[in-house]
Each structure stands twice: as structure tokens, then as C-alpha cells.
Amino acid sequence: MIKRTNAQPPVEFTGLKSGEVESTAAGLKAVTSALKHVLDEMNLPRALTVLNSMNQKDGFDCSGCAWPDPDGKRSRLGEYCENGAKAIAEEATTKKVDPAFFAKHSVNEIGSWSDYRIGKSGRITHPMVLKPGDTHYKPIDWKEAFDLIGSELNNLDSPHEAVFYTSGRTSNEAAYMYQLFVREFGTNNLPDCSNMCHESSGAGLVETLGIGKGSVTLEDFKHAELVIVMGQNPGTNHPRMLSALEDTKKNGGKIISVNPLIEAGLMNFKNPQKLGHLLGKGVKLTDLFLQVKINGDVALLKALMILLLEAENKNKGKVFDLDFIEQKTSGIEALIADLESHDFSDLVKQAGLQEKEVREAAQLLIENKKIIICWAMGLTQHKNGVHNIREVVNLLLLKGSIGKKGAGTCPVRGHSNVQGDRTMGIWEKPKPQFLDNLKKEFNFEPPRVHGFDVVEAIEAMHENKAKVFIGMGGNFISATPDTEFTAEALRKCNLTVHVSTKLNRSHIVHGKIALILPCITRSEKDVQNGKPQIVSVEDSMGVVHSSKGKLDPLSKHLLSELAIVSKIAQATFKQKSQTDWAGFNTNYDLVRDKIEATIPGFENFNERIRKPGGFYLPNNSREGDFTPTKTGKANFTINKVSQVAISDQEFTMMTIRTHDQFNTTIYGLHDRYRGIYNERRVILMNKNDIEKQGFNANDIVDIICEDDGVKRVAEKFIVYPYDIPEKCTATYFPEANVLVSLKNKAEISNTPASKSIVVKLRKS
Numbered sequence: 018m019i020k021r022t023n024a025q026p027p028v029e030f031t032g033l034k035s036g037e038v039e040s041t042a043a044g045l046k047a048v049t050s051a052l053k054h055v056l057d058e059m060n061l062p063r064a065l066t067v068l069n070s071m072n073q074k075d076g077f078d079c080s081g082c083a084w085p086d087p088d089g090k091r092s093r094l095g096e097y098c099e100n101g102a103k104a105i106a107e108e109a110t111t112k113k114v115d116p117a118f119f120a121k122h123s124v125n126e127i128g129s130w131s132d133y134r135i136g137k138s139g140r141i142t143h144p145m146v147l148k149p150g151d152t153h154y155k156p157i158d159w160k161e162a163f164d165l166i167g168s169e170l171n172n173l174d175s176p177h178e179a180v181f182y183t184s185g186r187t188s189n190e191a192a193y194m195y196q197l198f199v200r201e202f203g204t205n206n207l208p209d210c211s212n213m214c215h216e217s218s219g220a221g222l223v224e225t226l227g228i229g230k231g232s233v234t235l236e237d238f239k240h241a242e243l244v245i246v247m248g249q250n251p252g253t254n255h256p257r258m259l260s261a262l263e264d265t266k267k268n269g270g271k272i273i274s275v276n277p278l279i280e281a282g283l284m285n286f287k288n289p290q291k292l293g294h295l296l297g298k299g300v301k302l303t304d305l306f307l308q309v310k311i312n313g314d315v316a317l318l319k320a321l322m323i324l325l326l327e328a329e330n331k332n333k334g335k336v337f338d339l340d341f342i343e344q345k346t347s348g349i350e351a352l353i354a355d356l357e358s359h360d361f362s363d364l365v366k367q368a369g370l371q372e373k374e375v376r377e378a379a380q381l382l383i384e385n386k387k388i389i390i391c392w393a394m395g396l397t398q399h400k401n402g403v404h405n406i407r408e409v410v411n412l413l414l415l416k417g418s419i420g421k422k423g424a425g426t427c428p429v430r431g432h433s434n435v436q437g438d439r440t441m442g443i444w445e446k447p448k449p450q451f452l453d454n455l456k457k458e459f460n461f462e463p464p465r466v467h468g469f470d471v472v473e474a475i476e477a478m479h480e481n482k483a484k485v486f487i488g489m490g491g492n493f494i495s496a497t498p499d500t501e502f503t504a505e506a507l508r509k510c511n512l513t514v515h516v517s518t519k520l521n522r523s524h525i526v527h528g529k530i531a532l533i534l535p536c537i538t539r540s541e542k543d544v545q546n547g548k549p550q551i552v553s554v555e556d557s558m559g560v561v562h563s564s565k566g567k568l569d570p571l572s573k574h575l576l577s578e579l580a581i582v583s584k585i586a587q588a589t590f591k592q593k594s595q596t597d598w599a600g601f602n603t604n605y606d607l608v609r610d611k612i613e614a615t616i617p618g619f620e621n622f623n624e625r626i627r628k629p630g631g632f633y634l635p636n637n638s639r640e641g642d643f644t645p646t647k648t649g650k651a652n653f654t655i656n657k658v659s660q661v662a663i664s665d666q667e668f669t670m671m672t673i674r675t676h677d678q679f680n681t682t683i684y685g686l687h688d689r690y691r692g693i694y695n696e697r698r699v700i701l702m703n704k705n706d707i708e709k710q711g712f713n714a715n716d717i718v719d720i721i722c723e724d725d726g727v728k729r730v731a732e733k734f735i736v737y738p739y740d741i742p743e744k745c746t747a748t749y750f751p752e753a754n755v756l757v758s759l760k761n762k763a764e765i766s767n768t769p770a771s772k773s774i775v776v777k778l779r780k781s
């Protein structure tokens with residue numbers, strides 16, 4: 018059995034209280050909760066400054082999620098949601114983690130705290146170092162820190178021995194500089210949070226449609242006749258998406274939700290931007306709820322397509338879009354043969370559904386032509402994550418529902434600039450064309466061999482093949498799978514460096530030397546050379562727009578992410594580089610000029626980024642042009658129905674977010690919509706399963722996973738009866754990450770299968 022260390026949050030119970038499961042999202046409760054979170058962290062004038070400029074055209078982009086802002090007028094009641102307010106509360110807090118804090122609390126002590134307490138400690142104010150043998154972080158000069166990084170990097174036998182992680186908040190400009198530095202240094206080791214997130218979407222969409230991004234815009238929601246929301250909890254994770262769903266409903270469209278949990282945000286919505294709504298009944302969102310089993314989605318999609326095929330055979334040309342299929346797609350015959358090889362009733366059973374409700378859903382698909390399918394982690398974080406996405410595409414292609422108004426693919430991104438970071442070249446598998454462009458513009462030979470993704474980076478560090486870890490944001494130890502293995506990997510490194518805003522567990526699980534480099538946040542003014550700078554981000558629908566901070570930086574010792582990259586590059590290359598690393602840092606327009614010169618779609622970047630609302634990037638699938646795929650057409654694909662053989666004692670477990678967290682940042686201890694208060698260490702189970710296992714509600718159980726012959730245990734979770742399909746369970750991320758073996762990952766995309774973990778339970 019694997020030994021527990023402070024890489025995992027401590028086992029401590031905080032006093033579970035259970036309440037009502039809610040069926041309406043947002044409304045007054047959300048408004049009061051938002052204000053409470055903000056005012057807990059700062060005074061009223063500061064609160065008003067941040068809330069009034071968030072997501073406004075001359076303001077800064079909310080770091081909460083990647084949902085787009087309206088193209089037209091923005092609401093004066095505030096263009097943010099409850100969880101956006103929590104995100105800003107967290108980053109604009111005035112609590113400080115300063116040298117006195119680190120002198121008082123040893124690394125070991127901080128490691129024994131909960132993630133909630135660690136995060137609530139505040140913003141980091143000074144660059145800090147932990148040297149071999151030290152028990153406490155100590156302040157370090159910026160220059161000394163950069164020289165240390167430069168010398169450790171230059172001491173490596175090969176540039177491939179360094180790993181450069183990115184979380185998805187980094188601006189386009191900083192991300193571009195970062196990847197440029199890494200490639201000039203000589204490696205493509207650029208793993209990012211996307212590897213754990215929408216990588217399956219990217220892989221599935223590129224193969225089938227020729228672009229890894231979604232095809233819809235916000236406007237499309239107003240024209241859609243049918244929206245299907247699969248594997249996504251928008252009420253918590255993308256609350257502003259509910260306004261788009263409201264638009265669909267207002268115009269007579271229907272909504273189907275597919276989820277093992279009946280999430281409040283899928284059911285009803287009281288728009289906090291509309292006074293009448295706040296006080297009134299709100300709008301009903303979902304028309305048909307399909308409560309699938311975990312990973313029952315391919316089975317469901319196939320069952321639906323079988324019914325469509327039957328209807329099409331009875332009524333030629335009335336169900337499928339035959340012209341579209343004929344002109345724009347490839348592989349229809351194989352798809353039909355595959356559908357004919359499956360039994361409808363078996364599929365429905367595998368999905369955990371009733372035939373009647375599947376037929377009802379099929380009827381909506383038969384009757385309508387403009388269909389949008391939205392999804393998030395419920396589809397991507399499975400062994401067959403890529404298959405899930407490709408099956409979604411199959412369904413849309415049959416209906417000709419891609420590349421026209423009111424229809425298309427909508428992978429809903431997580432981090433606020435995760436899509437932009439990828440556009441900027443944060444990717445371990447860069448396209449040759451992009452590398453050619455870098456070569457031409459910067460006059461160096463970029464490395465061609467693919468780098469490590471997240472899972473490969475962990476393995477490489479564990480095998481001593483990688484010895485320096487640099488993280489541009491994020492919380493690597495808590496976000497990644499197989500916590501204790503990953504901790505061993507990080508602890509073997511010569512140097513671990515985190516560019517961070519807030520204290521997190523990754524600062525505690527460190528290499529032989531560790532650095533924390535504190536940076537300004539998006540809500541803070543970024544002044545270089547006496548001039549205020551803007552940065553840019555790309556949202557989930559490919560709109561690139563500017564972001565400009567409003568607050569004075571919390572400490573005068575902070576640098577911008579861009580300045581940090583520039584100085585790391587100068588310290589590493591000394592005089593050897595032809596790139597003007599120091600120059601970039603004086604004026605971000607110079608970085609944007611380089612982006613324009615090397616990445617398609619950024620023509621007149623500096624001019625267009627200053628237009629309120631920004632601009633759309635080109636998107637072939639939005640235009641109905643699928644020529645970039647290997648066949649030159651949109652591709653139907655054949656996907657396997659997942660066959661997880663689960664014995665009587667086994668369960669499939671998904672790891673999900675509460676309403677009070679942003680990934681590994683714990684805003685609070687409640688999961689209000691699910692009625693679970695003041696406790697994170699719970700395991701959601703079906704009543705019948707609880708009974709069959711001989712458990713009672715509130716029993717304490719250990720969760721065990723023996724996936725690859727290694728016994729992984731997450732100790733002490735409270736059994737919590739919940740409306741979840743039998744044989745399915747849920748726990749919160751990151752407490753349960755210790756159970757996810759590195760080998761439990763999606764085929765093709767390598768995304769950890771954090772939503773299909775096969776576990777056993779025993780009374781603790």
C-alpha cells in the first residue's frame with residue numbers, strides 16, 4: 018500500500034450538515050453568497066472597483082471560467098456570476114503571505130493544513146526560496162532567483178530534462194513568450210492543464226472536423242431548436258452559460274440534459290441580471306433529463322442514432338441531412354453498419370436508462386434540425402473520452418448540424434485562457450508549420466521532437482529523466498492524478514519553480530531547491546516602462562479580447578508573468594539569444610507583433626485588440642469547411658461502447674467539483690446546490706447500494722482502487738445517500754486524486770480518467 022504524505026490534504030472532518038437539494042440556480046441566494054465571499058476578503062471600495070470592471074469592455078477578464086461575454090451591450094447590474102465573484106474575492110484578497118508568514122510557519126506545518134486553510138492564507142508578496150535542509154521558505158532577490166533558474170537549466174545534460182507546465186490563466190502574451198523561451202531553450206516539454214481537461218475534445222474534434230475548438234458562438238444559442246448539455250454542471254462551473262440556455266428557451270428551443278446527477282443549474286434559472294427574475298419564478302431549463310450511468314454516453318448516443326436511422330429509413334431525407342452528408346462527410350456507410358450491429362435495448366440498459374425516455378429524446382432529434390451539443394469533463398475524463406466526443410460529432414453530422422446558424426459543437430472550456438494558451442503554442446505536440454514560423458521569425462532551430470504531456474512529465478520526473486519543473490500558475494500536485502507517485506516525482510527534481518499568485522500545496526511538495534515567484538493578477542495594473550499595459554485572452558468561442566487590471570498590485574515586489582519569463586530567458590541565454598527578451602518586457606505591443614507574424618488569425622492584432630469586445634478567430638468548422646481533416650471532409654467514426662465490468666463489490670466513481678471551489682482552490686466548504694454543507698470528505702452513493710453493502714448513511718468508509726495491481730487508498734469518507742444511479746459514486750476533487758493511477762487515462766488524448774475510477778469500499 019502507498020504511504021500517505023502531506024501531498025494529500027489531511028483527513029479531517031469539518032462537521033457535515035445536510036440540507037435540501039436545490040433545483041434552481043442563481044437567484045438572490047447567489048447574489049448574497051457572492052457579496053459575502055467578496056467582503057470577507059476586502060473592503061467595500063475595493064470590492065466595488067473589482068466588481069464594476071469585471072468582464073466590462075474596458076475592464077479585466079474574469080479568471081473564473083472561459084464562457085464568453087456578450088458581443089453587444091453588457092449588463093450594468095454586473096457581467097459576472099456568483100462563482101466569478103468568488104474567483105475575484107480569492108485573487109483580490111488583501112490578506113498577505115509575506116516573509117513573516119513563512120518565518121512563522123514551516124513547510125511541514127503548512128503541509129498539515131487543509132487546502133481551504135492554505136488558500137485562505139492570502140496572496141504571496143515576495144519571491145521565496147527553500148534551500149536543501151531548510152525548514153522554512155526565505156525571501157530571495159529576484160535577480161538571484163533568476164540566476165539560480167538559469168544555472169540549473171544550463172547545467173542539465175539536455176533541454177529535454179526540464180518540464181514547463183502551464184495552467185490556463187496565463188494571458189496570450191505571457192503564454193507566447195513562455196513557449197518561445199522553452200523552444201529556444203530546446204524542448205517541447207510544455208504540458209498544460211488542458212492535458213487533464215479538454216484534451217479529449219481537441220483530439221476528437223481535430224480528427225473529425227479539422228479544428229480542436231468548438232464551432233458555436235453565443236448568438237447560436239438564440240437560434241438553436243435543441244440544445245443537449247452532456248457531462249457538465251453549468252450552474253456551478255459556467256453560471257453565465259445559463260443566460261445562453263435561457264435565450265434558447267425564450268425562442269422556443271428545447272433542452273435535454275444528460276448527467277448522472279440532477280444538477281440544479283440544469284433545471285431552473287433565476288437570472289441575477291434581471292430584477293423581475295430575481296424575485297419571480299425564474300425559467301425552467303431542461304425539458305428532458307436523462308440520468309445516465311457514469312460513462313453511459315456512447316451507449317446512449319448509439320441508441321439515439323439507431324432510432325434516427327429507423328425513422329430515416331421510414332421517411333427518406335426527412336431525418337438525416339442527406340445533402341450535407343453527401344457533400345461534406347466521409348464514412349457514413351461504416352457508421353450505419355456499426356449502428357446495425359448493436360441492439361437498441363442492450364444499449365439503453367448499458368446507459369442505465371428507460372426505453373421510453375430515450376425514444377422521447379430521439380423524437381426531439383428527429384423533429385429538429387438546429388442542434389447544439391455542449392459538454393465538459395463528464396465526457397472527456399474517461400478512458401474512452403475521445404470516443405465520447407467523436408460520437409457526439411457523429412450525431413451532429415447525421416443532422417447536418419455543424420457549420421450553420423443555431424447548431425454545432427460546444428466544448429465548454431474551463432480555465433479562462435486555456436484555449437488561448439493552446440492557440441499561442443502551449444502544446445507538447447506543436448504543428449510543424451508553427452515551428453517553421455518561429456524559425457523564420459526568430460532565427461533559431463526549434464526542437465521538432467514532441468515533448469511530454471502531464472502524465473508523461475510525471476513519469477519522466479519519477480524516472481529522473483526530467484530534473485527541473487517550472488509551473489506557470491496552477492497547482493500541479495493537487496490537480497494531477499496518482500498524488501503520492503506524483504509527489505515522489507516532484508521531490509526527485511533538482512529544482513521546482515512555481516509562478517503563483519496564491520499559496521498552494523505544490524509549494525509544499527518540492528524539489529531539492531524550490532522557488533516561489535509571485536506575480537500580479539489580472540485584476541491588477543500592469544505598468545511597464547511607466548506605461549499601463551493590456552493583455553489579451555481567448556474565450557471558449559474563439560473571441561480574443563483585451564484585459565486591463567484596475568487595482569494597484571498588492572505588493573511592490575510582484576512582477577508580471579511576462580516580466581518573469583523575460584528575465585528567466587535573459588538569465589538562461591545571457592548574451593547568446595538573438596531574441597530581444599528585454600525589449601518585449603517594455604511594451605507588450607511588441608509581443609503582439611510577433612504573435613501576428615507567426616500565428617494565423619491575428620492580422621492587425623494591436624489595432625483589433627483595442628476594439629471593445631475584441632475579434633473572432635477564424636474557425637473552419639463554424640464555416641462548414643472541413644477540408645483541414647485528413648480526408649478533406651468531416652469524418653464519421655466508429656466508437657466503442659465502454660465495457661467496464663463491475664463486480665458486486667465494485668463501483669464507478671467520478672471526481673467532481675463542489676459549488677465552492679475552483680479546481681484546487683477551495684473557496685468554502687459548502688456544495689449548496691447539492692444540499693451538502695460544511696464537509697468535503699463525502700462519497701455520494703445510491704440508497705440501494707448503501708443498503709446492499711451493509712452500510713448506513715454517515716458511516717465512514719475507505720475507498721480503494723487496485724487498477725493496475727497497486728493498492729491505492731483514500732481514507733475516511735462519509736457515506737452520503739444521494740440521487741445517483743446505482744453502482745455509481747461521486748467524490749470531490751482533489752481529495753480522491755490519490756486513487757487515479759497514471760495508467761487510468763484516455764486512449765489517444767492521455768487525459769487522466771478522473772471520472773471513471775473503479776473502486777471498492779470498506780468500513781473504516
Ligand SMILES: Nc1nc2c(c(=O)[nH]1)N[C@H]1C(S)=C(S)[C@@H](COP(=O)(O)OP(=O)(O)OC[C@H]3O[C@@H](n4cnc5c(=O)[nH]c(N)nc54)[C@H](O)[C@@H]3O)O[C@H]1N2
Binds near residue numbers: 249310
Ligand atoms: N466555479 C468553478 N468554475 C469552474 C471550475 C471550478 O472548479 N469552479 N473549473 C473550471 C474548469 S478548469 C473546468 S474544466 C470546468 C469544469 O466544468 P464541469 O465539467 O461542469 O465540472 P465537473 O465538476 O468536473 O463536473 C462534471 C459534470 O459531469 C457529470 N458527469 C460525470 N461523469 C459523467 C458521465 O460519464 N457522463 C455524463 N453525461 N456526465 C457525467 C457530473 O455529474 C458533473 O455534473 O469548469 C471551469 N469552471
Ligand SMILES: Nc1nc2c(c(=O)[nH]1)N[C@H]1C(S)=C(S)[C@@H](COP(=O)(O)OP(=O)(O)OC[C@H]3O[C@@H](n4cnc5c(=O)[nH]c(N)nc54)[C@H](O)[C@@H]3O)O[C@H]1N2
Binds near residue numbers: 185213215538673
Ligand atoms: N480528480 C480530478 N482531477 C482533476 C480534475 C477533475 O475533474 N478531477 N480536473 C482537471 C482539470 S479540468 C484541470 S483544468 C486541472 C487544473 O489544474 P491547475 O490549473 O494546475 O490548478 P488550479 O487549481 O486551477 O491552480 C490554482 C493555482 O493557480 C495559481 N494562480 C491563480 N491565478 C493565477 C495567475 O493569474 N497567474 C499565475 N501564475 N498563477 C495563478 C494560484 O497559485 C492557485 O493556487 O485539474 C485537473 N484535475
Ligand SMILES: [Mo]
Binds near residue numbers: 214
Ligand atoms: Mo479544466
